[in-house]
Amino acid sequence: MTSPRISVVMPVYHVEAYIEEAIKSVLDQTFEDFELIIVDDGGTDNSIPLARAFEDPRIRIISQPNRGLAGARNTGIARARGAFIALLDSDDRWHKDKLLLHYVHLQANPEIGGSYSGSRMIDEHGQALKVAMRPKLKGVTEADIFCRNPVGNGSAPVFRREALDRAAFRHASEPTRVCWFDENFRQSEDIELWVRLASVHSVKFEGIEGLLTDYRIIGGALSANVVKQYISWTQMLAVASQNAPDLVEKHGARARAYQLRYLARRSIQMGNAVLAKDFITRALKTRPGILIEEPKKSIMTFCAIQLAWIVGPDWFQKIARPFLKAAA
Numbered sequence: 001m002t003s004p005r006i007s008v009v010m011p012v013y014h015v016e017a018y019i020e021e022a023i024k025s026v027l028d029q030t031f032e033d034f035e036l037i038i039v040d041d042g043g044t045d046n047s048i049p050l051a052r053a054f055e056d057p058r059i060r061i062i063s064q065p066n067r068g069l070a071g072a073r074n075t076g077i078a079r080a081r082g083a084f085i086a087l088l089d090s091d092d093r094w095h096k097d098k099l100l101l102h103y104v105h106l107q108a109n110p111e112i113g114g115s116y117s118g119s120r121m122i123d124e125h126g127q128a129l130k131v132a133m134r135p136k137l138k139g140v141t142e143a144d145i146f147c148r149n150p151v152g153n154g155s156a157p158v159f160r161r162e163a164l165d166r167a168a169f170r171h172a173s174e175p176t177r178v179c180w181f182d183e184n185f186r187q188s189e190d191i192e193l194w195v196r197l198a199s200v201h202s203v204k205f206e207g208i209e210g211l212l213t214d215y216r217i218i219g220g221a222l223s224a225n226v227v228k229q230y231i232s233w234t235q236m237l238a239v240a241s242q243n244a245p246d247l248v249e250k251h252g253a254r255a256r257a258y259q260l261r262y263l264a265r266r267s268i269q270m271g272n273a274v275l276a277k278d279f280i281t282r283a284l285k286t287r288p289g290i291l292i293e294e295p296k297k298s299i300m301t302f303c304a305i306q307l308a309w310i311v312g313p314d315w316f317q318k319i320a321r322p323f324l325k326a327a328a
Helices: 019-027 047-052 068-079 098-108 142-148 161-165 189-199 221-243 245-269 273-286 295-311 313-327
Strands: 006-012 034-040 059-063 084-087 114-122 128-133 158-160 205-216
Touching (some): 006 019, 006 047, 019 047, 047 059, 059 068, 068 189, 084 098, 098 114, 098 205, 128 205, 158 161, 189 205, 221 245, 245 273, 273 295
Parallel strands (some): 006 034, 034 059, 114 205
Antiparallel strands (some): 084 158
């Protein structure tokens, strides 16, 4: 059997409300030479029966006991046959030209190992929000990956298989299994890998124009997990300190301040002004220079938090809802 040019890896766990949209966005791609590897991560809902209802020979479904997102991605990558690996979480979706544009980008630039693009944010109903991820695209350094994560989310990148394999390692307790993502992480597993690829393995990242991924924000989910997200990011920092000590020594404070500010923005979007104020205060104490480096974003975050304190969380959510819809 001829190998497809691109392998799309889609972990699935309790996403019956969204999985059909995700699969359809892959099958509707204008670039058709792909396989879609759906990894059933031991869920008990109707997600996999919904996936099996699609009759397309390019779909392969692999079942495993629950290992989490990192473990499911590892299983999919291990079974992938393509020279390029695309990742798509099963609650997100793609623009129809995403694979084509990344394939052209990687073919035209053999020195690039990871191609990504900006992302629209959508709410739980699939409606576009008035916010988006518009990252730095060119001249991306390991410091950019570490401090700002321009890749943005786990549904944005398409990797050259050879580049991704530079970061492969054997699972500590299951040596027959090869891993790329660190399964000790339940969050921040993507940025941990991006940083390791860029800093340890000299993989070059570059973005292309367009908001080609629809990244779903489910109301309340981030608010409930934002502290865990910071804890897992701190765990990533500890791993990076071992793998790339010079990078962390030089840029660690800036990276932490940006992460704290990011979590402040996410907290305020969810209406949690108390948590947002704590995060932005910590960010400014860690590195006051973020006010100079990115004044617009920092000042807007600070002002939004002050407004939420003045009007209260209920009124603030009413004000924010036209921009954030169900994610507010």
